[in-house]
Amino acid sequence: MIDFRDEVVYLLKDQIEFLSEDEIKLLVEVPPSYDMGDYAFPTFRLAKEQKKSPNIIAEELAGRFSGNDNFEKVESAGPYVNFFINKQKLIETVLNEIINKNNEYGSSNIGMGKTVIVEFSSPNIAKPFHIGHIRTTVIGNSLKKIYKFLGYNTISINHLGDYGTQFGMLISAYKKWGDKEIIESNPIQELLKLYVRFNTEADENPALKDEARYWFKELENKNPEAIELWQWIRDISLKEFNRVYNLLNIEFDSFAGESFYSDKMPRVIKELEEKELMQESNGAQIVDLEPYSMPPALIQKSDGSTLYTTRDIAAAIYRKEQYNFYKNIYVVASQQNLHFKSWIKVVELMGYDWAEDCIHVPFGMVSLEDGTLSTRKGRVVFLEDVLKKAIESTKEIIDERHPDLENKEEIAKQVGIGAVIFQELFNQRIKDYVFNWDRTLSFEGETGPYVQYTHARASSLLEKGEFDMNDKVQYSLLDNEEEINICRLLYNFPGVILDSCAKNEPYFITRHIVEIAKEFNKYYNSTSIIVEDEEIKKARLSLVYATKIVIKTGLALLGIEAPNKM
RNA sequence: GCGCCCGUAGCUCAGUGGAUAGAGCAGUGCCCUCCUAAGGCAUGUGCGGAGGUUCGACUCCUCUCGGGUGCGCCA
Numbered sequence: 001m002i003d004f005r006d007e008v009v010y011l012l013k014d015q016i017e018f019l020s021e022d023e024i025k026l027l028v029e030v031p032p033s034y035d036m037g038d039y040a041f042p043t044f045r046l047a048k049e050q051k052k053s054p055n056i057i058a059e060e061l062a063g064r065f066s067g068n069d070n071f072e073k074v075e076s077a078g079p080y081v082n083f084f085i086n087k088q089k090l091i092e093t094v095l096n097e098i099i100n101k102n103n104e105y106g107s108s109n110i111g112m113g114k115t116v117i118v119e120f121s122s123p124n125i126a127k128p129f130h131i132g133h134i135r136t137t138v139i140g141n142s143l144k145k146i147y148k149f150l151g152y153n154t155i156s157i158n159h160l161g162d163y164g165t166q167f168g169m170l171i172s173a174y175k176k177w178g179d180k181e182i183i184e185s186n187p188i189q190e191l192l193k194l195y196v197r198f199n200t201e202a203d204e205n206p207a208l209k210d211e212a213r214y215w216f217k218e219l220e221n222k223n224p225e226a227i228e229l230w231q232w233i234r235d236i237s238l239k240e241f242n243r244v245y246n247l248l249n250i251e252f253d254s255f256a257g258e259s260f261y262s263d264k265m266p267r268v269i270k271e272l273e274e275k276e277l278m279q280e281s282n283g284a285q286i287v288d289l290e291p292y293s294m295p296p297a298l299i300q301k302s303d304g305s306t307l308y309t310t311r312d313i314a315a316a317i318y319r320k321e322q323y324n325f326y327k328n329i330y331v332v333a334s335q336q337n338l339h340f341k342s343w344i345k346v347v348e349l350m351g352y353d354w355a356e357d358c359i360h361v362p363f364g365m366v367s368l369e370d371g372t373l374s375t376r377k378g379r380v381v382f383l384e385d386v387l388k389k390a391i392e393s394t395k396e397i398i399d400e401r402h403p404d405l406e407n408k409e410e411i412a413k414q415v416g417i418g419a420v421i422f423q424e425l426f427n428q429r430i431k432d433y434v435f436n437w438d439r440t441l442s443f444e445g446e447t448g449p450y451v452q453y454t455h456a457r458a459s460s461l462l463e464k465g466e467f468d469m470n471d472k473v474q475y476s477l478l479d480n481e482e483e484i485n486i487c488r489l490l491y492n493f494p495g496v497i498l499d500s501c502a503k504n505e506p507y508f509i510t511r512h513i514v515e516i517a518k519e520f521n522k523y524y525n526s527t528s529i530i531v532e533d534e535e536i537k538k539a540r541l542s543l544v545y546a547t548k549i550v551i552k553t554g555l556a557l558l559g560i561e562a563p564n565k566m
Numbered sequence: 567g568c569g570c571c572c573g574u575a576g577c578u579c580a581g582u583g584g585a586u587a588g589a590g591c592a593g594u595g596c597c598c599u600c601c602u603a604a605g606g607c608a609u610g611u612g613c614g615g616a617g618g619u620u621c622g623a624c625u626c627c628u629c630u631c632g633g634g635u636g637c638g639c640c641a
Binding site: 029030048281293294300334433443446450452457460464465518525565 | 568569570571572578579580582584585586587589590591597600601602603604605606607621622633634635636637638639640641
């Protein structure tokens with residue numbers, strides 16, 4: 001596809017001797033509104049070098065361009081030289097490209113031969129899967145899809161919290177008060193009860209903690225009884241989690257969690273010792289990070305057991321050896337910024353230059369109106385409940401407005417889940433937010449259902465108008481403002497995906513498909529698509545088709561489905 | 567005490583150092599004899615504050631105020 005921006009740079013570089021091509025490229029920008037053109041070149045830099053007024057330079061510069069095939073006009077406006085794309089060329093270029101590439105439009109092979117690991121979701125076994133887990137789950141899933149679309153080989157890893165002293169507690173608690181049948185009837189709730197009870201009683205009776213430590217030690221020592229219980233708890237928890245993953249339509253390539261690395265820790269400790277990075281401090285083994293203005297990284301507790309810093313280091317080394325990753329991405333809450341900074345620094349100090357390829361992708365906190373989420377204090381909203389409620393609300397709307405719709409259940413699921421995911425991916429990751437039912441269950445305005453609805457509208461038009469993508473289309477019949485604006489947005493879509501990937505921010509895509517939907521709905525309301533004139537109809541439907549493809553692709557990259565009817 | 571993050575309209579948020587700072591929601595008023603009204607149109611006196619860098623700052627720097635979060639044996 002023609003890169004109009006590059007074309008602007010080519011045109012400019014022949015006329016400007018004071019700046020290099022790269023400098024020009026950096027200066028070329030997009031004007032605030034379309035009536036100022038599609039690209040603009042500000043002349044302030046030149047003005048400084050040439051000691052002339054920017055306005056005069058812009059005027060002179062603009063005068064040296066006559067329109068060409070790609071640009072219908074080049075004008076100066078104050079200190080700017082504005083480039084106006086040849087609209088017909090744009091429309092033809094972008095629609096041809098989309099119709100040819102179809103679902104591949106926007107994809108790329110820049111990632112060919114490179115492996116990107118995305119670690120995300122990572123719930124703790126035997127703990128509820130609550131609203132606090134949604135961000136990592138949904139952002140990680142989307143990032144994986146984005147990388148894949150750009151040609152990377154992707155590995156999604158669910159780094160389950162399936163190890164640690166907490167398991168010693170669970171095993172002790174189960175042995176004291178547990179009942180297999182009761183637990184299997186409602187695993188997470190019952191295991192949580194045991195966990196809470198154990199903690200409460202341990203406050204009164206410290207001996208319990210020793211017992212927990214004993215059982216964790218036994219787990220590490222591969223005591224068959226401990227292993228069996230651990231395996232059982234892990235299995236039933238995972239079964240619970242999978243219900244949510246199924247609702248969200250999310251799959252993982254690996255569930256190698258913390259336990260997976262338990263036997264890979266000694267090697268790390270040995271290596272740290274050999275490289276003389278470890279030192280003792282108050283009985284514990286640490287890596288001093290004082291020179292980097294960070295608190296020390298705690299590698300080994302005074303009782304000899306390891307911590308999650310050690311596990312993360314072991315995991316990173318394992319992943320490098322196993323997958324030879326190009327990027328190793330961690331979608332983990334921003335509270336752990338320091339933790340990641342710290343262990344990645346240790347990996348760097350170990351002499352691994354790939355430390356810089358380990359990337360923490362942080363996100364802000366979810367809280368509830370009455371405070372921070374706290375499972376133990378009962379302040380918790382289960383993710384499954386949120387998803388189910390969203391589906392129910394959607395179902396009610398369908399029953400009310402489109403009672404004859406086929407596959408109501410399936411569509412209610414796609415739209416309800418879509419609404420939740422979309423909202424999650426609508427803003428910058430880093431923003432904190434307070435969970436709110438009304439907002440989660442609102443389906444109007446800039447929401448998932450709005451975009452899905454637009455897609456369904458487009459689908460319906462294509463069906464009614466009997467669009468055939470093999471028809472020859474006279475693109476010159478598309479020339480009104482809305483048609484061109486839609487094409488501009490469709491044209492920018494591939495670039496938006498690249499930005500999303502570069503910043504690990506799915507919301508660029510979310511925002512962009514909302515823009516497309518808005519522009520399309522405007523068009524829909526102002527223009528009849530299915531008209532008497534066959535040629536006009538075909539031309540308009542081709543635009544509808546391209547819009548549908550891009551919306552569908554965009555939603556897919558977010559992990560959201562696009563029903564044809566709703 | 568120190569570090570990191572956030573602060574834009576009543577609310578929730580966009581805004582690669584550039585041209586008049588934009589959406590959605592909420593409110594009000596319109597638009598279904600017409601391709602899906604989960605839609606469209608109209609209506610908007612806001613960048614926490616103070617300095618600085620720059621031809622130009624919501625954007626970069628310093629300080630300050632408000633909120634969040636983190637800081638050796640949890641993850």
